[in-house]
Amino acid sequence: MSKNKQQADIRSHRLDKDQIARNFGDLHPPLSRSEALIAADRCYFCFDAPCTTACPTGIDIPGFIQKIRSDNIRGSAHTILGENIMGGMCARVCPTEVLCEDACVRNTHEEKPVEIGLLQRYATDPVFDQGTPLFSRAAATGKKVAVVGAGPAGLSCAHRLAMLGHDVVVLNRDDKPGGLNEYGIAAYKTVDDFAQKEVEYILSIGGIELRKGETLGKDFTLQDLRDSYDAVFIGIGLGSTNTLGLDHETLPGVDSAIEYIAEIRQSDDLGKLPVGRRVVVIGGGMTAIDIALQSKRLGAELVDIVYRRGPEQMGASRYEQDLAQTNGVTIHHWAKPVELLGDDHVTTIRFERTALDSNGRLTSHGDGFELTADTVFKAIGQILDVGVLGKDAAGLEIRHDRIVVNEAGRTTLPDVWAGGDCVAGGDDLTVTAVQQGKVAAIDIDRRLRGE
């Protein structure tokens, strides 16, 4: 370890208040009515619309756009939220450039798809602003379902179950509901406390009891729930951050991106947050982009992302990569960290060049480079804390540290369903979590009705 005694430069108030406010304002401001009408007019109302197929929740996109054209905004919102109760959040956070908008036939000749995300926001914003009731509950079934986790998966599942007439108890570890909508999504994607507004709306259907500070594996076990409820849905997301597997990983200044993002999201005065002058981010997903960009927007001078593979393999979409780069973030590909340097605080991180060998496996070259850093953020993914599932985990099939479910969300335990980031085979998107929660609710309902 080198004897580098350089002081870490980590400070708050790097930027003035107005600049911070501008940096953390709406990334994509909402459309005005006239903008929305013009955007809606660009929809061709395709047969068997490719955008609808591309949407994980299968929203009838041409259908809702048609309703925007005729000023039937409430009807439009119903079309959206009926398939995806978090259509408001999804309108803000979905990587539409790889989902619906990527499928838009307008791309063929114009490379400019219909602005589906923004139109979806236009149609749904009034519902959340005004609390317009769009859904009601079916006759009570007398069944009670426990939902663990109040993230997108859990809340979507709870809402659909409530609609179908079941009573739901949602047990959530965190104080605030919403999961990563509240603690993870980049601040400029969901301004004005939208995550909580959305949760309030979801709960307003009735029949859902939300209990906070209730942690599976600590305050109760899966077996407890199976004993006292007719069905259980697990939507606990992912827990701890992966480790780099390097020495000195506990060195001050080597931080979890997720934890810092949560701090940003919960801060009521962003200027107060201390941020390094030189920030290095390890990872290639949405989290890596988000921590890099938000550090930059808090005033970090030099922000580098280092990813061990190429741009195509990055979990973050091309659009997100471009966004980072146009905001002054440097992205290095094909390099992996090998050494953290610093005495009482990290000062430097050393990388080795990587490449794919003839078998497609990642290898490293030996040669490499160093980056000086006041902060190193680990954004290399999270894993499920299988431990919280307790001894019931024995009956649950787990693969690659995630719960295995079938296409209806059933686990290998007959009365337990799961969805969202904690299940195997997903793509770690809000919209997928919502879909999995919905699909599971429909299957739970069928099962409880004895169909």
Place this chain on the structure above:
Amino acid sequence: MADLKTTFLGISSPNPFWLASAPPTDKAYNVNRAFEAGWGGAVWKTLGEDPPIVNVSGPRYSAIHSNERRVIGFNNIELITDRPLQTNLDEMRQIKQDWPDRALVASVMLPMNEPTWAKYLPMVEETGIDAFELNFGCPHGMSERGMGAAVGQVPEYIQMAAEWAKKAASVPVIVKLTPNVTNILPPAKAALDGGADAVSLINTINSIMRVDYDSLTMYPTTDGMGTHGGYCGEAVKPIALNMVAEIARTKETRSLPISGIGGISDWRDAVDFLALGASNVQVCTAAMVYGFKIIDDLVDGLNNFLDDKQLTLDELIGKAVPSVTDWQYLNLNYVEKAVIDQELCIQCGRCHVVCEDTSHQAITHTVNGERRFEVIDSECVGCNLCVSVCPVEGCISMHQLTEGIDPRTGETISPEKADWTTHRNNPMRKTK
């Protein structure tokens, strides 16, 4: 550059674009600006008897918009000029003096008795105007008083008034026709029989724009009540073109020179009117929506078009008239099929939806398990619906079958023409 100088009824103007009688020609101020901008002529806002009429002081106009707020159709309940006759006459005299090379036409609307016509027309003519246009067209307000469309809908009245006008005037007389009739030919014929030198058409079409979705009253209203108005602008062009072509192709009326009006907003619209038989054109709504400056594109566009086609303006006039005929003379042996250019196709599938739902189930959506839209020749009737709805210009086109068998009917394609008049299914067919 093509020469756009036009002579209509012996009246010359630097181009064939006149402003129609309406707000743009309401007073000297406007007409001056229009002539400065380059308009070839102006038909002054319709004059009536003194004391002048009054207009409502609430909304006179309303529009149908596209989502980009483009005005597609326009409605008005405005009456004829609401200024004293003498004021108008003084200004007209001055304009004609200041702009001797432009056409200045006086539009008039008078009650149905000859002495009135004999009294007013000489007074108006004395200003130096080039012609009269008799307004038998306004469908609202004035028609309740027995003028405007109330005259234009009765051929006998048209003829009578035209005769009075011809007697009282020494300059040419143009009769402006109302489209609010089931057949435009009798009014046109009546104008001709009455001695009119030309017809102009169309005036506006009876219309109610919509209701107000809050109050559930018609929209717009004057103090809660509304009345039908006259519809014009882009949306009415096809209706006007048909009427113009009918007059131009019918033996009894085709000697009448036509001034074409209705929905002209760019030079292509003017080409439509001219090719279908109009000798010049008049514009109102487009000027009211975009201002006088549109004359630049009208003149420039028509010029370039004529140059490209190597046509003179005179050669363009009436060029398309011989292509208009009755349905019964269309060649029923002629067969076209739609062809989709797969290179251009963006796979929206609209052609499939519309053909499947409302036409002839002649377009696939899947071929060999892949999303693909292809025309099934054995079902395609050649209706052109898919071409009409396809968002990509040129992607779907109609191709003629010139030989072989039409896979839809099983009949051999015949090079002979054969129309309904001789068709075997026609009980009234003519035998050769």
